[in-house]
Amino acid sequence: MTKNDFRIYDTPQQTAEAFGDYLMEEAAKxxxxxxxxxxxxxxxxxxxxxxxSYAESDVWSKMHFYWGDERCVPPSDDESxxxxxxxxxxxxxxxxxxxxxxxxxENDPAEEAERYGELxxxxxxxNDGLPVFDMVILGMGEDGHTASIxxxxxxxxxSKNICDVAVHPDSGQRRxxxxxxxxxxxxxxxxxxxxxxxxxxIEEIYNQNGDWxxxxxxxxxxxxxxxxYVDTNAVEGIV
Ligand code: 6PG
Numbered sequence: 001m002t003k004n005d006f007r008i009y010d011t012p013q014q015t016a017e018a019f020g021d022y023l024m025e026e027a028a029k030x031x032x033x034x035x036x037x038x039x040x041x042x043x044x045x046x047x048x049x050x051x052x053s054y055a056e057s058d059v060w061s062k063m064h065f066y067w068g069d070e071r072c073v074p075p076s077d078d079e080s081x082x083x084x085x086x087x088x089x090x091x092x093x094x095x096x097x098x099x100x101x102x103x104x105x106e107n108d109p110a111e112e113a114e115r116y117g118e119l120x121x122x123x124x125x126x127n128d129g130l131p132v133f134d135m136v137i138l139g140m141g142e143d144g145h146t147a148s149i150x151x152x153x154x155x156x157x158x159s160k161n162i163c164d165v166a167v168h169p170d171s172g173q174r175r176x177x178x179x180x181x182x183x184x185x186x187x188x189x190x191x192x193x194x195x196x197x198x199x200x201x202i203e204e205i206y207n208q209n210g211d212w213x214x215x216x217x218x219x220x221x222x223x224x225x226x227x228x229y230v231d232t233n234a235v236e237g238i239v
Contacts, residue, residue, distance in 0.1 A: 144215025
């Protein structure tokens with residue numbers, strides 16, 4: 001990892017806007033663009049920006065939306081990554097309903113992980129048995145997790161499955177997550193990470209010190225392009 005892997009902006013808003021513009025530029029280049037979204041709170045400003053600045057874009061019809069992970073809850077639950085994305089993005093933009101491929105959090109987790117993996121194989125190009133996303137957008141937790149690959153289940157980085165069932169280490173909440181090999185098979189992986197709370201983990205990963213090897217985010221190395229869109233607070237004094 002070098003400083004060239006980072007695109008750094010003064011604020012989370014500027015980071016989200018810069019990445020949002022990049023995302024739409026990249027999607028516009030393709031006939032069909034398969035993108036996996038991250039969940040949690042960081043993407044909220046990205047979706048709000050896209051919903052206002054690209055509300056009328058004709059690029060949306062090319063984009064197929066998936067998730068890097070989803071909580072095993074109904075789509076109406078406030079914990080649902082789909083619910084958050086629907087409210088902030090899909091309800092405000094002309095994304096065709098048939099282009100939204102949510103993980104069915106209300107279903108049995110193991111059955112849904114199987115179903116979703118098969119859907120990915122059907123929907124996009126496959127290389128060496130893995131679905132190839134045009135882009136996977138990831139966040140990173142303060143424990144170094146990414147998607148729903150947590151440090152206590154770091155073996156999911158090498159899973160033979162397309163999707164796996166993960167368990168949140170604190171809440172015990174079950175999640176369906178893309179496996180590490182699927183994330184790394186993407187043509188492009190983007191980490192969207194902001195805030196001082198993420199700085200320590202970025203420092204350890206960037207400098208390969210401390211417990212960096214135990215952080216799943218440290219082991220995401222796309223076969224294609226990979227960039228970190230970050231704000232100054234997340235990398236000041238590091239990069
Ligand atoms: C989720 C996410 C998860 C998230 C990180 C960072 O379902 O929660 O996919 O991997 O990206 O936990 O979350 P914040 O953006 O809220 O810090």
